[in-house]
Amino acid sequence: MGNKRRIRIDVPALTRVEGEGSLTLKIDQGRIEQLQLSIFEPPRYFEKFLEGRAWHEVPDIVARICGICPVAYQMSAVQALEMAFDITPSDWVQRIRRLFYCGEWIQSHALHIHLLALPDYLGFDSVIGMAAKHPEEARRGLALQALGNELIRLFGGRSVHPVGARVGGFHHAPDAGTMERLHEKLQQLKPEAQALTDWCSSLPMPEVIDNFISVAMTNATEYPFHTGRLASSEGLDISAQQWEHYFREEQAPHSTALWSFLHNSPYLVGPLARLNLNTEHLPASITSRLKNKGVNFPSQNMFHSMLARAIEIEIAIEEALAISGNYHLPDSPYIEVTPREGVGYGMTEAPRGLLWHRYETDAKGLIHSARIVPPTSQNQARIEQDLQHSLQAYGLDHSEEELRLHCEKVIRNYDPCISCATHFLQLKLERR
Amino acid sequence: MNDKLKIIGIGSPNGDDRLGWTVIERLSKRLGEREDVEVVALDRPGVGLIDYLAGETECWLVDAVKSERKAPGCYLQPGLDQLLQAGSATAGSHGVGLAEALNLAGTLGLLPQRLELHGITIGAANIAGQDLSLAVNAGVNRLVERFLERLEKNVVHTATFNGGVGSLGSSSGSSE
Numbered sequence: 319m320g321n322k323r324r325i326r327i328d329v330p331a332l333t334r335v336e337g338e339g340s341l342t343l344k345i346d347q348g349r350i351e352q353l354q355l356s357i358f359e360p361p362r363y364f365e366k367f368l369e370g371r372a373w374h375e376v377p378d379i380v381a382r383i384c385g386i387c388p389v390a391y392q393m394s395a396v397q398a399l400e401m402a403f404d405i406t407p408s409d410w411v412q413r414i415r416r417l418f419y420c421g422e423w424i425q426s427h428a429l430h431i432h433l434l435a436l437p438d439y440l441g442f443d444s445v446i447g448m449a450a451k452h453p454e455e456a457r458r459g460l461a462l463q464a465l466g467n468e469l470i471r472l473f474g475g476r477s478v479h480p481v482g483a484r485v486g487g488f489h490h491a492p493d494a495g496t497m498e499r500l501h502e503k504l505q506q507l508k509p510e511a512q513a514l515t516d517w518c519s520s521l522p523m524p525e526v527i528d529n530f531i532s533v534a535m536t537n538a539t540e541y542p543f544h545t546g547r548l549a550s551s552e553g554l555d556i557s558a559q560q561w562e563h564y565f566r567e568e569q570a571p572h573s574t575a576l577w578s579f580l581h582n583s584p585y586l587v588g589p590l591a592r593l594n595l596n597t598e599h600l601p602a603s604i605t606s607r608l609k610n611k612g613v614n615f616p617s618q619n620m621f622h623s624m625l626a627r628a629i630e631i632e633i634a635i636e637e638a639l640a641i642s643g644n645y646h647l648p649d650s651p652y653i654e655v656t657p658r659e660g661v662g663y664g665m666t667e668a669p670r671g672l673l674w675h676r677y678e679t680d681a682k683g684l685i686h687s688a689r690i691v692p693p694t695s696q697n698q699a700r701i702e703q704d705l706q707h708s709l710q711a712y713g714l715d716h717s718e719e720e721l722r723l724h725c726e727k728v729i730r731n732y733d734p735c736i737s738c739a740t741h742f743l744q745l746k747l748e749r750r
Numbered sequence: 751m752n753d754k755l756k757i758i759g760i761g762s763p764n765g766d767d768r769l770g771w772t773v774i775e776r777l778s779k780r781l782g783e784r785e786d787v788e789v790v791a792l793d794r795p796g797v798g799l800i801d802y803l804a805g806e807t808e809c810w811l812v813d814a815v816k817s818e819r820k821a822p823g824c825y826l827q828p829g830l831d832q833l834l835q836a837g838s839a840t841a842g843s844h845g846v847g848l849a850e851a852l853n854l855a856g857t858l859g860l861l862p863q864r865l866e867l868h869g870i871t872i873g874a875a876n877i878a879g880q881d882l883s884l885a886v887n888a889g890v891n892r893l894v895e896r897f898l899e900r901l902e903k904n905v906v907h908t909a910t911f912n913g914g915v916g917s918l919g920s921s922s923g924s925s926e
Binding site for chain 2: 385429433445446449450453456457460463464467476477478479
């Protein structure tokens with residue numbers, strides 16, 4: 319296949335990603351002439367919907383932004399509103415929020431690995447074909463996802479668009495017996511999560527090393543879920559309040575989602591970025607097993623993203639075991655809230671990466687303004703940058719079908735949630 | 751193995767697509783404390799549905815069926831072939847419909863011993879809001895009465911669905 323061809327690949331609808339997007343790739347004389355990741359889901363206007371709504375409505379409204387990561391939206395929102403009202407939730411609430419978040423990481427990562435990413439690496443079009451050849455692994459994935467959903471239901475009342483979180487805490491605290499049963503289930507599935515990590519670390523992955531910037535929360539004492547500071551692989555160390563001073567969002571003509579830059583550069587958020595910036599919090603048991611497989615973190619290979627998700631499932635199960643093992647019923651699962659005029663910022667680590675919120679409230683606690691920066695919109699510029707690099711490394715003389723599959727694999731490394739970002743893939747390839 | 755009959759209504763908050771929930775709500779009120787029947791309402795569960803099916807002896811699934819040929823409110827018992835013809839519309843994890851979930855469950859041997867699909871047709875007119883259209887509301891009442899009649903006579907099993915493929919659309923509803 320010569321490099322004189324002009325090729326245009328159109329992937330009009332990206333599959334196995336969340337939401338609606340497309341990719342256009344034009345190759346002329348063996349060079350990429352145009353590479354454009356387009357998000358064409360219509361804007362969802364959640365920030366505008368929130369204006370004028372009462373503070374206590376916010377957690378349930380933002381939970382509707384995503385069916386996969388509603389906990390993240392709720393946790394960033396309550397954190398921001400608590401800052402605006404100058405209240406500090408109890409230690410019990412903080413630990414249970416971490417536990418609640420563990421459920422979301424487990425279900426979201428298990429879903430992405432098994433339904434969306436693994437078929438790529440095992441040569442199947444979908445999880446159905448994969449399940450026929452790898453039934454035990456598929457069952458394991460479903461069991462882990464169900465565990466995560468159960469954990470979310472415990473505190474959220476339901477796993478999709480949960481309703482249990484409130485500013486100041488939770489509406490309901492499960493009894494000790496319920497928590498004991500959850501603890502037992504976590505113990506049962508811990509070996510399954512370990513097996514998943516070991517299996518993912520054994521799968522052959524492309525060796526594509528790229529010089530990207532990782533951005534994630536860090537925490538001195540624990541792997542970050544919902545508390546800590548924001549760090550980058552280039553030395554950033556800021557609070558949620560400072561985000562606007564360092565990060566810039568702009569509109570790209572081909573996308574309904576805002577693009578985000580750190581010091582004018584694309585950057586990565588998500589499991590790989592988190593792992594890269596928090597390796598000191600990796601349990602020794604995981605580190606030694608990875609070492610035996612020849613895998614080390616930090617990693618600049620985006621194809622380690624699926625493994626990073628598997629590792630984070632293990633971390634989340636360990637965390638959930640620790641918290642559920644020391645569970646006690648509180649006097650009250652929330653503290654009373656007195657609204658006031660103020661500005662609050664919240665940032666937490668959604669399964670797909672940093673989720674930043676800012677709210678301005680009036681004296682009655684009505685939302686005057688809201689700003690929500692989801693992970694996938696932050697990763698958009700980075701995805702295009704990665705595609706450029708990865709396609710060159712892969713070789714542009716591959717067939718259209720091979721190029722398309724490679725592009726989709728690269729994009730799925732980010733587990734993009736276009737519906738959230740709307741702020742995603744049809745591939746259009748034109749080769750000349 | 752759970753010997754109870756499990757009736758699952760699948761829906762969304764979007765107009766007539768909520769009919770699965772309404773069936774469960776009305777059945778629940780009429781069944782009282784009956785211990786041999788468990789009713790569950792689910793919001794577009796995707797593959798999460800499998801968790802509700804695995805280990806069950808018998809399940810009845812109720813869902814909306816999008817139809818261009820039949821008027822809203824008609825009863826359908828979609829079979830494997832219909833689901834196959836509906837095609838796979840899975841575009842992402844948000845788009846895992848009933849057919850894909852059942853197909854995956856079937857592939858993994860996680861389907862109940864007996865599974866029935868009960869559909870009520872919906873159109874494109876009532877896709878928002880919290881109320882059912884009159885025609886779909888009537889269809890829901892007819893299905894509830896049909897279920898109650900079978901339960902009263904203890905005629906639980908009439909048809910078996912052995913798993914299959916197809917798409918029930920991007921919402922919880924099926925296409926027909």
